[in-house]
Amino acid sequence: MNMSRNPSWERKDLLGLKELSAEEISLVLSTAESFKEVIGRPIKKVPALRGKTIVNLFYEPSTRTRISFEIAAKRLSADVINIATETSSVRKGETLIDTGRNIEALKVDMIVMRHSYSGAAVMLARHVGASVVNAGDGWHEHPTQALLDIFTLKEKLGRMEGIHVAIVGDIAHSRVARSDIWGLTKLGARVTVCAPPMLIPPCIGEMGVSVTQDIQEALAEADAVNVLRMQFERDSGDAFPQQLEYFKNFGITEERLKKAKKNIIVMHPGPINRGIEMSSEVADGANSVILEQVTNGIAVRMAVLFLVSQAAENRKARRTKSAKTESQVLAPGSLIGAPANSLLGKPVNT
Amino acid sequence: MDILIKNGHLIDPAASVDAVADILVKDGVIAGIGTGIQEGAQKIIDASGKVVLPGLVDMHVHLREPGREDKETVATGTKAAVKGGVTSVLAMPNTTPAIDSPEHLRMFQDIVRKTASSHVFAAAAITKGRAGAELTDFAALKAEGALAVTDDGSSVDDDALMEEAFRLAKKCGLLVICHCEDKRLSQKGVINLGLMSTELGLRGIPKEAEYHRVERDLNLAAKTGCLVHIAHVSCRESVDLIAAAKKRGQPVTAETAPHYLIFTDEALETYDPNFKMNPPLRAKADRDALRQAVKDGVIDTVASDHAPHTESEKDIEFDHAEFGVTGLETECASLASEFIASDQMTWMELARLLSSAPAKILGIDKGKLEAGRCADIVVVDPGREWVVTKAGFASKSNNSPFLGRRLKGAVECTICAGKIAYTSKKNFS
Numbered sequence: 001m002n003m004s005r006n007p008s009w010e011r012k013d014l015l016g017l018k019e020l021s022a023e024e025i026s027l028v029l030s031t032a033e034s035f036k037e038v039i040g041r042p043i044k045k046v047p048a049l050r051g052k053t054i055v056n057l058f059y060e061p062s063t064r065t066r067i068s069f070e071i072a073a074k075r076l077s078a079d080v081i082n083i084a085t086e087t088s089s090v091r092k093g094e095t096l097i098d099t100g101r102n103i104e105a106l107k108v109d110m111i112v113m114r115h116s117y118s119g120a121a122v123m124l125a126r127h128v129g130a131s132v133v134n135a136g137d138g139w140h141e142h143p144t145q146a147l148l149d150i151f152t153l154k155e156k157l158g159r160m161e162g163i164h165v166a167i168v169g170d171i172a173h174s175r176v177a178r179s180d181i182w183g184l185t186k187l188g189a190r191v192t193v194c195a196p197p198m199l200i201p202p203c204i205g206e207m208g209v210s211v212t213q214d215i216q217e218a219l220a221e222a223d224a225v226n227v228l229r230m231q232f233e234r235d236s237g238d239a240f241p242q243q244l245e246y247f248k249n250f251g252i253t254e255e256r257l258k259k260a261k262k263n264i265i266v267m268h269p270g271p272i273n274r275g276i277e278m279s280s281e282v283a284d285g286a287n288s289v290i291l292e293q294v295t296n297g298i299a300v301r302m303a304v305l306f307l308v309s310q311a312a313e314n315r316k317a318r319r320t321k322s323a324k325t326e327s328q329v330l331a332p333g334s335l336i337g338a339p340a341n342s343l344l345g346k347p348v349n350t
Numbered sequence: 351m352d353i354l355i356k357n358g359h360l361i362d363p364a365a366s367v368d369a370v371a372d373i374l375v376k377d378g379v380i381a382g383i384g385t386g387i388q389e390g391a392q393k394i395i396d397a398s399g400k401v402v403l404p405g406l407v408d409m410h411v412h413l414r415e416p417g418r419e420d421k422e423t424v425a426t427g428t429k430a431a432v433k434g435g436v437t438s439v440l441a442m443p444n445t446t447p448a449i450d451s452p453e454h455l456r457m458f459q460d461i462v463r464k465t466a467s468s469h470v471f472a473a474a475a476i477t478k479g480r481a482g483a484e485l486t487d488f489a490a491l492k493a494e495g496a497l498a499v500t501d502d503g504s505s506v507d508d509d510a511l512m513e514e515a516f517r518l519a520k521k522c523g524l525l526v527i528c529h530c531e532d533k534r535l536s537q538k539g540v541i542n543l544g545l546m547s548t549e550l551g552l553r554g555i556p557k558e559a560e561y562h563r564v565e566r567d568l569n570l571a572a573k574t575g576c577l578v579h580i581a582h583v584s585c586r587e588s589v590d591l592i593a594a595a596k597k598r599g600q601p602v603t604a605e606t607a608p609h610y611l612i613f614t615d616e617a618l619e620t621y622d623p624n625f626k627m628n629p630p631l632r633a634k635a636d637r638d639a640l641r642q643a644v645k646d647g648v649i650d651t652v653a654s655d656h657a658p659h660t661e662s663e664k665d666i667e668f669d670h671a672e673f674g675v676t677g678l679e680t681e682c683a684s685l686a687s688e689f690i691a692s693d694q695m696t697w698m699e700l701a702r703l704l705s706s707a708p709a710k711i712l713g714i715d716k717g718k719l720e721a722g723r724c725a726d727i728v729v730v731d732p733g734r735e736w737v738v739t740k741a742g743f744a745s746k747s748n749n750s751p752f753l754g755r756r757l758k759g760a761v762e763c764t765i766c767a768g769k770i771a772y773t774s775k776k777n778f779s
Binding site for chain 1: 543544545547548549550551552554620621662665666667668669670
C-alpha cells in the first residue's frame with residue numbers, strides 16, 4: 001500500500017485496536033479533529049449520517065459511554081435507539097445472535113454494543129451485516145475509550161512516538177488497559193503497567209509493555225498516567241486488594257506527582273473513586289485532563305461512527321479502482337476528505 | 351456379500367505389512383490376503399493408488415445417547431465414525447443417565463445392537479452418577495462387557511477413593527482412563543492461561559490443572575500396580591511425567607487428540623467456539639512437545655475426543671459455549687494432511703496411532719489385517735483433497751475446528767464386519 005496517501009477506512013466494524021494499523025488509528029484521530037471543531041460550534045450538528053439508524057445495545061449498565069455515543073450519533077444527524085438489557089440470563093431467552101439479527105431486520109445500519117462477556121462484539125459482527133462498534137466487551141477491548149485517550153494525549157503532547165504512558169490499576173480485568181496498550185504501542189509510545197501482582201495478567205509483558213508494582217517507578221519517567229477505575233464491587237471471586245491498602249500503595253496523590261515529571265498528564269476513564277484510585281486534589285488539579293477526555297470522547301465516537309458508515313463505499317471504490325487501473329478514480333482518502341468537508345461545512349437544523 | 355479389494359497398498363502395523371496386495375472378504379471375515387487373487391466376488395473395489403488400513407479404533411468418543419440425542423445418537427455417531435474410517439469406538443460413559451450400573455450398560459448395549467454402524471465398546475463410570483463419591487460395581491460392569499472405567503469429563507477428586515478405584519480395577523482387569531483435571535485450578539477458565547487469555551480477556555486454565563492430576567493418577571496407579579491410560583494429553587509437563595513413568599517401567603498409556611497436535615491457543619484469536627475444548631489448546635511449545643511425544647511413543651494413540659454439541663450450545667457468548675469439538679470424521683484426514691503430506695509421518699505410523707495401538711491398549715482383537723479376522727478395513731485415497739463443510743457431516747453436530755479447511759487424504763470406503771459401512775459414492779458405485 002502506498003503510505004504517502006491517506007488510507008481509507010474499509011472495516012465494517014470497530015471491534016478492537018489490536019487489529020488496526022497505526023495508519024487506521026491516525027485516520028480516526030485526524031477525522032476526530034474535524035469533528036471536535038464541529039462540536040465547538042454554536043450549532044453542533046452535521047448531516048453526515050442523516051437517514052442512518054444506530055442502535056445502542058447495552059447489556060451492561062453504562063451511563064457515560066452510552067450518552068457519549070448517543071450525543072455523537074445525534075451530532076451526526078443519525079436516528080438513535082437505546083436498548084438496555086440484562087445479561088444475567090443469557091442462556092434463557094433470546095440469544096445474542098438472534099437479538100442482533102432482529103435488530104438488523106429493523107434495517108438498522110449500526111449497532112453500538114456494550115457487553116459483559118469478552119468476544120461478544122466479535123461474535124455479533126460475524127453474524128450481522130450491520131456495522132458493529134464495540135463499546136466495551138468484558139475484559140477484552142474498549143476501543144473508543146483508548147482512541148479518546150490517545151486523542152487527548154496527542155492534543156496535549158503534540159506527538160505519540162516516544163512518549164511514555166503509565167497505566168495504573170486493575171490491568172487484569174480492564175478492557176481499557178488492553179485497548180490502550182494496543183493503540184499506544186502501535187503509535188510508538190512506551191507503556192508501563194503498574195498494579196498489585198494479583199491484578200497483572202499473565203504474559204502481559206509479551207504485549208510490549210513494562211511491568212512494575214512500584215507506583216513511583218511507574219510515574220518516574222511518565223509523560224502521562226492513565227488511572228483505571230477499581231471495581232471493588234466486583235464479586236467474581238477473584239483475589240482483590242483492600243481499598244485502603246490499594247490507595248496507600250497505588251493511589252495517585254499530589255505527593256507522588258511531585259516526584260514525577262512536572263507536566264505529567266493525569267487521565268481516568270471514569271467514573272472516579274475519589275480517595276481510592278486518586279486523591280480529589282489530583283482529580284481536580286492542574287494535571288488532570290479527565291473532563292477534556294469526556295469532551296474528546298464525543299469527537300472520537302463521531303469519527304468512528306462516520307468512518308464505519310463509509311466502509312462499504314470505500315471498499316467498493318477500491319474494487320472499482322483496481323478493476324480499472326489507470327482511470328480517474330477518487331483517491332482513497334478523498335471519500336473522507338471531500339464529502340466530509342462538505343458535510344462538515346454546513347450546519348443543519350432539524 | 352463377498353468383497354474383493356484389489357491392488358491396494360496394504361498397511362498393517364501389527365504384522366508390519368507394507369505392500370500392494372488384494373484382500374478378499376467373505377462372510378464378514380478376511381478370507382485371504384495376497385497378490386493376484388482371482389476369486390470372484392459380488393463386489394470388487396479397485397484400490398490401486400489407495401491405502402488400505404485396518405479399520406481405525408477411536409478410544410475416546412462421546413456418542414451422547416442415552417440422554418442427549420439432540421447432539422448425537424449411537425446411529426449418527428457411528429455413521430460419523432465409519433465416514434471417518436473408524437470401525438471401533440470406545441463410548442464414554444458420561445451420558446444421561448451415566449453408564450454406572452449393569453442395567454444402564456445393558457440399556458446402552460441394546461441401543462448399540464439396534465442402531466450402530468460400527469463396533470461400539472463401552473467404558474463405564476468410575477463413580478455413581480460420575481459424582482466422585484461412590485464407586486460403581488466394577489466386577490459387574492466388567493462382566494457385562496465394559497472394557498474400561500472412567501469419569502471422563504471430570505476427575506475423581508478424592509485421592510483415597512481414586513486409589514480404591516485403581517485397586518479394584520486391577521483386581522477386575524479393567525483399564526482406568528483418567529481425565530486429568532484439578533477443578534480447583536481450572537475453575538472458571540475457558541482457554542489456556544497465557545498470552546492469549548490475557549489478550550482476549552478470557553479466564554485462563556493453567557497447565558497445572560492437568561499435570562498435577564496426571565502426576566497424582568500416575569502415582570496412585572503405580573502404588574496399586576494398575577494399568578492406567580491418560581486421556582487427552584494437552585501439555586508438555588504431562589508428556590514429561592508420562593515419559594518418566596514409562597522409563598520407570600510403569601504400565602501407562604496415553605492419548606492426545608488431533609486438535610492438540612495441529613492447533614495452538616492462537617486459533618482462539620477470533621473467539622471461535624469450535625476451538626474451545628477441555629483441556630484447552632495450549633501454546634506452541636506444548637504442541638511441539640506432543641508431536642515429539644507421538645514420534646517417541648510416549649503418547650501411544652491419537653483419539654478424537656469426539657464431543658458433539660448443538661449450535662445453540664456453541665454459538666453463544668464464548669464463556670458460555672460448551673467445551674468440546676467433533677472429530678470422528680476428520681481425525682484420519684487431518685493427521686494425514688498435517689503430517690503425512692509434509693513427510694513428518696508415514697501411513698504405517700498413522701495406522702499404528704489410530705488402529706493397532708488403541709486396539710492393544712483396550713485388549714480388543716482389532717487393528718490388524720489378517721486372514722480369519724473380522725473384516726474391518728478402510729480404504730483411503732491419500733491424494734484426494736476435500737473441504738470440511740457443515741453439510742458434509744454425518745454427525746448430528748458440526749462443531750468442528752476443521753470447518754472450512756481443505757484436507758488431503760479422504761476415506762473412500764469403510765468395511766465394518768465385512769459389510770460396506772461407508773463409501774464416498776463416486777468411486778464405488
